[in-house]
Amino acid sequence: MRRTSFARWPCSVARTMDLLGDWWTPLVLREAFYGIRRFDTFQESLGIARNTLTERLRRLVDEGLLEKALYQTEPVRHEYVLTEKGRDFYGVLLAMSAWGDRWLAGEAGPPVTHVHDTCGHEGSAEVACSSCGQPMTAENTRTRMGPGYPPHLAQRPDVRERFAD
Known part of the structure; x- marks a missing residue:
């Protein structure tokens, strides 16, 4: 069965x-942020099937x-290194971790904490406005069509209603 793209x-x-695409991909990226770079180490750390990891x-x-x-050249072996685009995914993982810590952690508390090297304190991700620095929440934020929204969809009444101010 093909999934919808x-x-x-x-x-x-x-x-x-x-x-x-699935739950394994963010976990592979998480492991990359933990410093995992080699196939066998990813496989061992996650317990993921080799074909799925590949x-x-x-x-x-x-x-x-x-x-x-x-x-390594004989046999040929590669490491997997985060790119700038990959490193930029870190904020997504931190946001997922913060939500999970709030709603899914047990009585003992979060299983992993994050220390901000700049200030030396443990902290969690918060979504803040890039203009004023204040938190962005569902209560104080609305969504608009951006410049990349397809014009043919922007004209549909149901779409226009969704983005009405």
């Missing part, structure tokens, strides 16, 4: 989910989040 949807959430790593390389770097 969201790659061309006029929504960055849908496009991101299309790239991620596919996820290939997709992340194809999408430009990881790049392969040769580290």
Whole structure:
């Protein structure tokens, strides 16, 4: 059964989910942020099937989040290194972690904490306005069509209603 592709949807959430595709992909990226670079280490750390890991790593390389770097010639072996695009995904993982810590952590507390090297304190991700620095929440934020919204969809009454001010 083929899954629906969201790659061309006029929504960055849908496009991101299309790239991620499943629950393994963010976990592979998480491991890359933990410093994992080699196939066998990813496989051992995650307990993921080799064929599934091969596919996820290939997709992340194809999408430009990881790049392969040769580290051995006989036999040929590569490491997987985060690119700028891949490193930029860190905020997404931190946001997921903050939500999970709030709603899914047990009584003992979060299983992992994050220390901000700049100030030395433990902290969690918060979504803040890039203009004023104040938190952005569902209560104080609205959504508008951006410049990349497809004009043919922007004219539909149901779409216009969704984005009405």
